[in-house]
Amino acid sequence: MGDVIRTVKVKLDVRRERCDDLHQTKDQFLHCANTTAEWAWRHPDEYCVTSKQKAETALYDRLRDETELTANLVQKGIRRAIEATKSGVARLKNGETTSQPHFDAWSVVYDKRSATFHRDHVSLSTVNGRIECPYVLPDDPEQTPIGEYLLNEDYEFRMSTLQYDRSSGEFYLHARMRRAEREEHEQSTTAFSDAEHRTVLGVDLNVDGSLAVTSTGAFIGNADEMNHRRREFEKTRGSMQQTGTRSAHLSIQSMDDREHRWMQNELHRASNQILEEARDHECTHIAFENLTDIRDRMPGVKRFHAWAFRRLYEYVEYKAEMLGIEIEQVSPAYTSQRCSKCGFTHEENGRSKHQFACQKCEYELNADYNASKNIARKLLKRLHSGQTSSSGGAPCQCALTSGTLNLNGEFIASVDSTAEGESTDKPTTSVVGN
Template identity: 55%
Template sequence: MDDAPRCTVPIKLDVPGESRGDLHQTKDQFLHCANRTSDWAWRYDDYCITSKSKAEKALYGELREETNLTANLVQKGIRRAIEAVTGGVEKLKQGEKTSQPYFDSWSVVYDKRSATFNGDHATLSTPNGRLTAEYVLPPKDEREDTPFGRYYASDDWDASNATLQYDEQADEFYLHVTLKNPDYKVESEHQEVESRDEAPENGVVLGVDLNVTGAFAVTSTGEFIGSADSLTHKRDEYERRRGRLQQTGTRSAHLTIQSIGSRFLDWSLDWLHNRANDLIEEAHNADVDGIIFENLDHIRENIANSSKFQQWTSVTFVELVEYKVESTELFVDLVNPAYTSQRCSYCGFTHEDNRDDKHFKCQDCGYEVNADYNAAKNIAVRYCGYIHRGQKSRGGWATSQLALKSGTLNVNGDYTPTKLSG
């Protein structure tokens, strides 16, 4: 549990007239997700569902199709409903009267995956893309004594999430930004409060390379997770069957196409959920602090010539991992993927001839290894390099290491073997 102190700063937004409808549409679809989840989870005749993972597994695919929201906003809508249902269940257990949660108040929940919180503006995800809204602030010389100046503009507080609200009478939008103090340490009965200088000097990260052939995900510890080929094969089988039914052209065939499409989507999401669990288990086994992927924009561009399904599986997989680690101490971050497939993870020599499909052989030092495994190590190395050059890490570290099969390696090439117990 994160016990860092929090505060909320309301900020008025200057939303362009042509974009105001986008925010109202976002609210409508967000509340739709919450109310659909509430309908599904609230079951007097059976039992109420209070598991966020079960709700997402059952509803995520349908809600993505029913709305134009990003995955994160759909997940937030599901989570809001499940939290309300859980609260209702607790009231019932205590003998209190309550009813199924229903959401009609104007609000949308954002976090750093669906919004960016900048010094003078925010960008917010909507069904029609990202919207930029300027902050309506007092003059600079008057901000110091305001909540914005004391908290939002302070380096000691980080924006973690926000709730967008609308004042109907004034026709104004407000972003209620929640900030927390990342340097705060909980003082227990046997432990004194730690200062920032006593924070961990070093963290360990797991690099992950995603693929459309061979292993679906390969880690810097040498774990090969899932088969991208079998996933593609399953998709091809579905497409062939759909093609035959489309040629038939009957109403019965059309209904069958809808049915098998829904089953295939459910199967695909279940498969991705399981592979995400496999990756998180590997991260825990390797005792790492973070999981590092390539930038999602690159994933889309890298497989732009492949099917939209392959793009969807890669992006959805990362989103699922992000969602699943929210309740753990793990984090997910992204790096620029440039040349990770061409760089030698052993000596650093970079050349396009180093990689031949799934085989990697360095033209300089002769290092040979599976190409995806080499790329996964480079992804982690790049993140370690960011930290080495002073970029702030998610864990507040001064340095970082990458997890390998039998130990860790830092950005300077210093290897630390895994300590064997007993």
């Protein structure tokens, strides 16, 4: 019936100058877990919190600010503590005595978002970027668990832990390896529809107008208002700093907090709307453009925009994980110059800022909406060609306003779409599938 799961311990060859990055990553990871445990454990005065979602909502932003960990590691730290809290609550219910979970063992949880697992090495996310650690393999691994599971292509890597042996000073990966049972393979074409159909929601991010525009035509968030609020805060802060008194200084700090909270709320709201779009259209994937170097690439992107885009992406990423939706980034090249209808790509195409007009087929639509469809299509192409770990040559499609588009340009209208469907749409705010 179920999967075969084996844990294989393999020694890592960590360059001496990077060891400290791993130790600091562990310290910050445990900080996340312990902070969460302290927050969640309310026995005997109140019920303990055992909801991961509640814990993430309450603590994620704070822990992101307090640590240099990636979003995924913060989330894993929170979840580890919530799991422990749950077991504690179960023990209390059994009449056993127990206390608030505390984490001090050297251990960091990695999954495929925070690590890239290979057969001969692993790439781990740390407080100081990624580090590549080759495995130290035995001379003759054949009859060992390493040969049987770690090097065996029938097994895939699952959530694993990084550990450290204080006595030898060595790092070990405890890799959890999973093999799907044969029956499951045979049934997979009928039993798992999510393995069969891949539908991509494209998301285009902007510094003005709507913060995010989806390939389904949803216009989400208000970047103009964010800019306005930001400017107002800066103005007030400027005049306060001139006053220079201690009380003025304190109100600047509280204003920073208020500004920060307001932005985070807006970004949470936007991320929820993106996920609603994805869910409404039964998307298996959400595509964003690559956010690295976005400030060099996009004129008008200020530091706070780059921060907001990254934060929005992270919110979507961790919430999507609970829904089983995959998030990927694609190269932003030509996404604003390509016509999402006929494919004609020309720099003249993207000339007007807010309206896209194709020089070849004369298709006109909102420029951000056009870009979001191209972003969806890029991921679709990648999934189709099998370049990501999660694809398997299954049919792929983009989620669009009133149906889906596959790579051959075949349009499949959804049940409730109108006859003109895709070709004439000028999107209206936030509603899709009319």
